[in-house]
Amino acid sequence: MRDPGAGVGKDSARKGLFLVLEGVEGVGKTTQARLLLEWMEGLGLPACLAREPGGTPSGEAIREILLAREGLHIQAETELLLMLAARAAFVREVVRPLLEGGGIMLADRFETSTFAYQGFGRGLPLEEIRRLNRFATGGLHPDLVLVLDLPWEEGRARQQREGKAADRIESAGGAFLERVRVGYRRLAEGGSDVVLLDGSASPERVQEEIRSILRARFPETFDLPRCSEEDTADSPSDDDSEDFP
Numbered sequence: 001m002r003d004p005g006a007g008v009g010k011d012s013a014r015k016g017l018f019l020v021l022e023g024v025e026g027v028g029k030t031t032q033a034r035l036l037l038e039w040m041e042g043l044g045l046p047a048c049l050a051r052e053p054g055g056t057p058s059g060e061a062i063r064e065i066l067l068a069r070e071g072l073h074i075q076a077e078t079e080l081l082l083m084l085a086a087r088a089a090f091v092r093e094v095v096r097p098l099l100e101g102g103g104i105m106l107a108d109r110f111e112t113s114t115f116a117y118q119g120f121g122r123g124l125p126l127e128e129i130r131r132l133n134r135f136a137t138g139g140l141h142p143d144l145v146l147v148l149d150l151p152w153e154e155g156r157a158r159q160q161r162e163g164k165a166a167d168r169i170e171s172a173g174g175a176f177l178e179r180v181r182v183g184y185r186r187l188a189e190g191g192s193d194v195v196l197l198d199g200s201a202s203p204e205r206v207q208e209e210i211r212s213i214l215r216a217r218f219p220e221t222f223d224l225p226r227c228s229e230e231d232t233a234d235s236p237s238d239d240d241s242e243d244f245p
């Protein structure tokens, strides 16, 4: 299925890279995002990690309301608008300034979550979500969305093993979470900027796969030749070795 968020041209003013990790609860997004951040920092790249909903003071305050565990009842439409309210701040205060400065934004969830949870999960119309989301983001889309795929039961079991209680959205039940998972798989079907990965492999394996995707997609950023001892030894002259960054 074509990404319902597609259709707005890439922002030519931005210089950085916008990468998003997505998937059902407990699939390993945060684990992978942290490993990616370490990797990028090790490469000397200016990367920044943030979560959605959240990422800004107002976004974190909205997150408190959205994920409250005390049985707060929120209409699906209200839930959508609160997610988008948090996103509007996140894009303007964090993502856009970072991208314009040439940084790499690593986001733990973004607009694909809204299509999966509020669209496929809650049943709100995808076209309406696209229209409202476009207003919230000003048309800014990620360069690549990595969707980790896992049966929701396994994701929930992982969360339980680490002692994490279900939040308001996770408590919506198995049928809801199944629709979300199916939604993610459909969203990844048509768009080349939404990639589905097997989230059931070990964290190391998933990380290696993500890195190889990033090297292949963005070689100018992640696949630069590195100056190893062997490279230096093989260099015909000192001058040639200056070609290595």
Ligand code: T5A
Pocket: 023, 024, 025, 026, 027, 028, 029, 030, 031, 032, 051, 052, 053, 067, 083, 109, 110, 111, 113, 114, 115, 117, 118, 158, 159, 161, 162, 164, 169, 170, 199, 200, 201, 202, 203, 204, 206
């Ligand atoms: N939401 C969000 C919407 O409804 N609409 C929207 O538009 C947006 C943006 C956010 C909630 O908001 C909803 C979706 C969510 O319900 P959240 O807490 O940010 O909630 O998201 P969760 O998915 O609930 O976060 P988790 O931290 O629980 O899940 P992760 O990040 O996917 O998983 P992670 O990395 O924390 O790992 C969970 C456990 O599994 C282990 C980890 O060590 C950890 O214990 N693990 C693995 N175990 C085995 N194999 C692997 N490969 C593993 N990777 C991690």
